[in-house]
Amino acid sequence: MRTPTPSIPARDHAALTNAELVHRIAGGDQRALGALYDRQVTLVHSLALRLLGDADDAEDVVEETFWQVWRYASRYDASRGSVSTWLCSIARSRALDLLRAARRRPERNATSIDSADDTALASPNTSPLDGAEQNEQRALVRSALADLPPEQRESIELAYFAGLSQSEIAERVGQPLGTIKTRIRLAMMKLRARLSSLRESAT
Amino acid sequence: MTHAEAQELLGALSLDATSSAEREAVLAHVAECDDCARELGELRDAAHSMARLAPEAPMDPARQARVRAHLLARAAERAQPAHAPLPGSVKPASIAMPPRRLTHVSTARLVAAAAIVLVGVALALWAVSAEQRASALQRDTQRFLAAQRSFEREIAARDSALADRQALLDAMTGAGVQVIEAGAPSARQPSAKMFWDQITSQWTFVAHNLPRAEPNRTYQLWLITRAQRKISAGVFATSASGDALVIAHYSLPKDSLAAIAVTDEPSGGSPQPTTTPVLVGPYR
Numbered sequence: 096m097r098t099p100t101p102s103i104p105a106r107d108h109a110a111l112t113n114a115e116l117v118h119r120i121a122g123g124d125q126r127a128l129g130a131l132y133d134r135q136v137t138l139v140h141s142l143a144l145r146l147l148g149d150a151d152d153a154e155d156v157v158e159e160t161f162w163q164v165w166r167y168a169s170r171y172d173a174s175r176g177s178v179s180t181w182l183c184s185i186a187r188s189r190a191l192d193l194l195r196a197a198r199r200r201p202e203r204n205a206t207s208i209d210s211a212d213d214t215a216l217a218s219p220n221t222s223p224l225d226g227a228e229q230n231e232q233r234a235l236v237r238s239a240l241a242d243l244p245p246e247q248r249e250s251i252e253l254a255y256f257a258g259l260s261q262s263e264i265a266e267r268v269g270q271p272l273g274t275i276k277t278r279i280r281l282a283m284m285k286l287r288a289r290l291s292s293l294r295e296s297a298t
Numbered sequence: 299m300t301h302a303e304a305q306e307l308l309g310a311l312s313l314d315a316t317s318s319a320e321r322e323a324v325l326a327h328v329a330e331c332d333d334c335a336r337e338l339g340e341l342r343d344a345a346h347s348m349a350r351l352a353p354e355a356p357m358d359p360a361r362q363a364r365v366r367a368h369l370l371a372r373a374a375e376r377a378q379p380a381h382a383p384l385p386g387s388v389k390p391a392s393i394a395m396p397p398r399r400l401t402h403v404s405t406a407r408l409v410a411a412a413a414i415v416l417v418g419v420a421l422a423l424w425a426v427s428a429e430q431r432a433s434a435l436q437r438d439t440q441r442f443l444a445a446q447r448s449f450e451r452e453i454a455a456r457d458s459a460l461a462d463r464q465a466l467l468d469a470m471t472g473a474g475v476q477v478i479e480a481g482a483p484s485a486r487q488p489s490a491k492m493f494w495d496q497i498t499s500q501w502t503f504v505a506h507n508l509p510r511a512e513p514n515r516t517y518q519l520w521l522i523t524r525a526q527r528k529i530s531a532g533v534f535a536t537s538a539s540g541d542a543l544v545i546a547h548y549s550l551p552k553d554s555l556a557a558i559a560v561t562d563e564p565s566g567g568s569p570q571p572t573t574t575p576v577l578v579g580p581y582r
Contacts (some may be wrong), residue, residue: 118516118566121555122535125373132366136357138349145352150361157357158365158451165373165460169532170546175571176342183346188314233350240351254313255348261315277312283309287344 113178114171121168131178132161138179142185146190146256156193160186191258239289247282250275299323304334312341326550330525368448372455469495469502469545476560480505480579488540490577492558501531501543503558505577508536511562518563521545521573524556531558533567555581 108116108130114285116134136157143156161186171181240248246268253259253267261279265272304327310316311324328334357365446574469475474497480490484563503519513516531546560577561568 112566114566115403118533121533125370128373129366129370132369136362136366137354140357140362141352141355142349144355150358154357154361154365158369161365161369162372165369165376167545169534169544172530172532173567174530175339176346179349180343180346183349187346187349191314232347233354236347236350240348251345252348252351254310254315255345259315260317261310262317264315269494270374276306279313279315280306280309283312283341283344286347287340290347291340 114173115167117171117178117181117201121171122167126215128161128165131164134180136161138183142183143190146187146258147193152190152193154188156186157191186287187258194258200268235290235293239286239293242289243282243285247278247285250278251286253280254279299327300421301334304328304331305337308334308341310336312345313566322549326551329529329550330523330527330549330554332527368451375455376459384447393497393535423534443528465500466502466545469493469498469500472497474498476581478555478579479580480558480560480577488560488577489578490560494555494577496552499547499549501544501546503531503542503546505536505542505560506540508540508542508560508576510536510538510540514565515562516565516567517542518561518567518571519546519552520559520561520575521548522551522557522559523554525554526556528559528570529571530567557581 108119109128111127111130113131113134116127116131120131139160140153140157143153143160144150147153147156160182164182171178176184190247208217236260243251249268250264254261259267261275264279265275268275304324305322307320308328311321314321316324324334328338356362379469440527470493472495474495476494476496478492478494480492488505488508490503493502493504494500495502501521508517516533516535520531521529521531523529529548529550531548532544534542534544536542557578557580559571559575559579561571561573562573563572
């Protein structure tokens with residue numbers, strides 16, 4: 096049961112943080128939903144397209160992600176992660192559902208981490224719309240991942256982009272499950288620590 | 299699951315790469331352990347930072363605008379459930395012929411040539427017309443497919459709304475649902491009921507008579523464990539008549555809940571309660 100709150104002028108939404116926009120969305124503010132969409136649609140679409148490799152499927156994931164935001168904004172809990180983490184979590188979950196359904200249908204070839212190519216999936220009209228902040232975030236993550244041993248990086252990328260479980264990764268790379276569990280645990284600890292220190296040094 | 303065992307699996311959980319049994323066990327521990335809950339939040343941020351590795355791919359502007367418009371239309375309909383617009387009707391595209399001008403016909407010698415020219419023009423017009431008809435047909439097909447897609451989405455949205463209503467009914471009447479009543483200390487004041495579905499871990503909170511939150515303030519719902527851990531179940535606003543409904547999903551062991559509470563917090567909510575609760579409901 097959503098209860099409308101008074102709308103504020105559109106220009107004011109630009110000054111709100113993502114978390115504040117989500118709070119307004121929880122109060123039924125449709126302009127806030129539009130503002131969050133404008134701000135985050137490229138991130139969500141890029142992830143969906145990377146996971147699925149199909150523009151129609153990615154479009155469905157984008158709409159469904161922001162629809163879930165509209166319906167469940169009151170569930171957002173800032174202590175459990177940032178708004179962009181929440182959006183990526185919804186989008187990835189939806190995309191992986193589609194990917195798993197596609198895997199069950201042999202006539203369709205789902206994009207996997209093996210076949211996904213960084214340049215092939217890039218849109219021809221890629222533009223710096225999201226500005227320097229997005230580029231900076233991207234550079235931070237690339238830098239943090241570059242510090243990981245290749246086998247650790249491979250494990251977490253297979254988990255994140257192909258949606259594989261630890262057991263499936265073990266099977267895919269031909270290593271014992273225990274080895275994969277160790278790689279993932281170490282990789283995530285290092286990634287968290289490295290991102291934290293990079294962000295601190297960047298501010 | 300011990301703290302050390304949970305710690306081993308937090309990274310995999312942040313990537314949703316555990317088995318479902320591991321997931322349940324770790325989440326049950328996390329519900330009781332502040333350190334693990336905080337660490338899991340940080341690991342989730344780190345995991346989803348990998349989304350930035352996806353090549354930046356802005357949506358095609360037409361798609362982006364279409365999804366935005368459709369999303370906001372759905373939101374408007376959901377906020378004010380009135381009549382739904384019918385899917386757009388498909389109009390046949392008009393086939394406009396460009397004006398043709400014949401010029402300079404002055405002598406009999408040109409009659410035969412003119413006849414040839416006229417045949418040529420007729421053939422050319424026929425060819426143009428056929429091409430335009432084909433083009434119009436293609437446009438009609440595209441419009442039809444767009445209308446069909448829109449129609450399918452309307453059906454999906456209605457199915458989703460119906461499923462939501464059924465889910466709400468189930469969440470309040472299911473076999474595993476516990477009811478926690480919450481009231482304010484003073485008489486005939488705000489009241490609330492929490493329906494805790496212990497099977498699905500869904501929490502459905504219904505409140506009445508809550509005054510509207512002050513500007514830049516919001517209500518926040520809390521689950522308080524017997525270990526005095528305060529877990530946010532989300533922020534919410536009230537309707538003009540003081541009603542509110544909050545739905546949250548959170549896995550909590552059956553015997554660990556002590557109470558639910560509602561506090562008044564700054565916009566966006568607080569990590570921990572900062573004011574005296576306006577509503578408290580002890581559990582059993």
